[in-house]
Amino acid sequence: MLPEPEKPTVATHWGTYRARWEGGELTALDPVAEDPDPSPIAGSMIDALNNPSRILRPAVRRSFLETGHRAGGEGRGAEPFVEVTWEEALDLAAAELDRVRKSHGNGAIYGGSYGWASAGRFHHAQSQIHRFLNTIGGYTRSVQNYSYAAADAIVPHVLGDKRGLVSRHTSWDVIAKASGLIVMFGGAPRKNAQVSSGGIARHIVGEAIATAQKNGAEIVSVSPIRDDTVGDPDPEWLPVRPTSDVALMLGLAHTLAIEGLADRAFLERYTTGYDRFEAYLFGRHDGTPKDADWAASRTDIPAETIRALARRMAGTRTFIMMAWSLQRADHGEQPYFMAITLAAMLGQIGLPGGGFGFGYASVNGIGNDVPEMSWPSLPQGNNAITDFIPVARIADMLLGPGETYDFNGERRRYPDIRLVYWAGGNPFHHHQDLNRLRHAWQRPETIIVHESWWNPLARHADIVFPATTALERNDIAAASRDRFISASHRIAEPAGETRDDFAIFTGLAARLKVEEAFTDGRNEEGWLRHLYGIARQRGSETGLDLPDFDTFWRTGLCLFPAPAKDRNLLDDFRDDPETNPLPTPSGRIELFSETLDGFGYDDCPGHAAWLEPREWLESPAAIRFPLHLLSNQPKTRLHSQYDSGSHSRAHKLHGREPIRMHPDDAAARGIGDGDIVRVFNTRGACLAAVRLSDALRPGVVQLSTGAWYDPLDPAAPDSLDKHGNPNVLTRDEGTSRLGQGPSAQSCLVEVERFEGEVPEITAFDPPAFAARPTAKTVEREG
Secondary structure, three states, rough: OOOOOOOOOOEEEEEEEEEEEEOOOOEEEEEEOOOOOOHHHHHHHHHHHHOOOOOOOEEEEEEHHHHHHOOOOOOOOOOOEEEEEEEHHHHHHHHHHHHHHHHHHHHHEEEOOOOOOOOOOOOOHHHHHHHHHOOOOOOOOEOOOOOOOOHHHHHHHHEEEEEEOEOOOOOOOHHHHOOOOEEOOOOOOOOOOHHOOOOOOOOOOHHHHHHHHHOOOEEEEEEEEEEHEEOOOOOOEOOOOOHHHHHHHHHHHHHHHHHHOOHHHHHHEEEEEEHHHHHHHOOEEEEEEOHHHHHHHHHHHHHHHHHHHOOOOOHOOEEEEEHHHHOOOOOHHHHHHHHHHHHHHOOOOOOOOEEEOOOOOOOOOOOOOOOOOOOOOOOOOOOOOOOEHHHHHHHHHHOOOOEEEEEOOEEOOOOOOEEEEEEEEHHHHHHOHHHHHHHHOOOOOEEEEEEOOHHHHHHHEEEEEEEEOOOHHHHHOOOOOOOEEEEEEOOOOOOOEEEEEHHHHHHHHHHOOOOHHHHHHHHHHHHHHHHHHHHHHHHHHHOOOOOOOOHHHHEEEEEEOOOOOOOOHHHHHOOOOOOOOOOOOOOOOEEHHHHHHHHHHOOOEOOOOOOOOOOOOOOOHHOOOOOOEOOOOOOOOOOOEOOHHHHHHHHHEEOOOOEEEHHHHHHOOOOOOOOOOEEEEOOOOEEEEEEEEOEEEOEEEEEEOEEEEEEEEOOOOOOOOOOOOOOOOOOEEEOOOOOOOOOOOOOOEEEEEEEEEOOOOOOOOOOOEEOOOOOOOOOOOO
């Protein structure tokens, strides 16, 4: 039996909390004292346990219950559900899995998930579903993520691996002590840094920026949104035209080169291919020098401002930060390629406080000083199916089985998916062009989902298993970007008939004769003790002294000291590039990549380049849709999680997601603060409520992601979204043939006042339920 905790701890993606009871009732989650800047998102977790959208029993789409996979997918999202017993739901799901793998092979099963469902090391939905599917023969998987897919593809071609993107960043401590100038492309938004995969003990971004400013660092925020960056005093703001950052960096680079400010010695010793890039920069082949005047015409930043910034960057220790958000746009690989090129021209890579890094404040923990230790997680096993897709190409896959596509130098073919199994994540939040996704979602024969609430994913499923929340199960959290390990105690009884993912998959595994392979003979407590034992062993190898499991479980949180040695990206390479070469073909930073050039992609050449976006404020489409939509991360929830909770709903306007507009743009359209508006383009339309703000540059509107998709007519293929989900508007096209990442930030819209009766929000209501069919259910195959 697990020991009784002294004061129960709850570990989440947005912080670590202590449970508080009054009169035997759970009333609050209080942030741990060690956290200097806790997130308020936890305020939604308690009331969401039993709000009306909670899924309490297994349910099956009515026509699917009647006729099985022959029902087709047209009714998904519109048909009522029938609640069934656990035995019936598990039998039905196991039979469908068995039918598909026997009739079409395991490659016809797509295992969808996303890593944000739970911060725990055991109840991690992505690990659970992948482990289960691997025990029954494998599945088609996805690679990359929506956060930095394009960067994930390009950075290894330039540096040889992903350092500076996902790991081994220069620490905030080094930046705060040594940087004289920090240039932030995309800012450093505090709202993004309130979350991090795997959990958080201490939110660090606010205090890190404050320390840097106290030490004399100047901050320049390059963003269409002024309050993307926190600071006191306010950072200098360059309100760049959206998606033109590469043009700005080229203007900076041209100034460095033409004025003799580029570090030629560094370029000669540590890079390869600069001469090919410089020929492009000077326009030797296309006749167009990419100078500050050229950049000004694309960025809307004055040429003299660009030249002055280049001189400042060359005249002091400068650190270039770039948010992950810049890659979620047309040609999203290029900002990363260009940032590394610009940092190389400054010649400060590897020096304390100089160089570059990606993702600072995109999540909490980037730049955190953490022990060099790999925390254990639930083993996923081996996948016998080698096929995969880039994660953002799911609609392409479902709509075009057998079609070919390019990806990172390969010519690949989309598989023919018959069954989608999803546990953890909500594609009707994070995918683009939801009307197109709805069409694609009708194609599979069967869709099985684990969910806690009746969100859009659950509503568009055939078989729905009700899952417990983090408050209703025991787990262990330990984040790779933080220096802690925490118990996450069960502090609430499972609502209704909910079960955790492990229990659901165990039930299916028993029916498919693989229970022992899936469970490895362990229950929840057995797995927690096993994983902690591995953590304790690895900790001792790196100098971390973890208590025994029972002591850990009672006390709940272990916070480790920061490593004594400062961390600076590529310092060993700078010290001795011959002894410590990069894992690139040349061993150096590849400012021109022969590999990339050999792919022959016109949308991702061998050097960093300005490739005009297909949809931006200077494109022909801007005549009809003259506002650039930025669909960034929300302040009040993690992605779409807990949108039904009190904290998220309290910050809506008239029950709808707020859209920020510059007062000039609103006045030109007769729109006032608080008005309900229709936001639209050729892909779709949604309603939102206006908040006026001069923190945006004119011509830009901002509508955060995560509002649960709420179509006016669930049966209509291209219905108006009533709630304010920006992904009915965004483009579902790959960033390039290299990365195939999402391009949501390349999006133009128009906004108009909504006239007429405003429809009610129904996103948080449960779906319609039907009585069991009276006719005998059709016998299913398999």
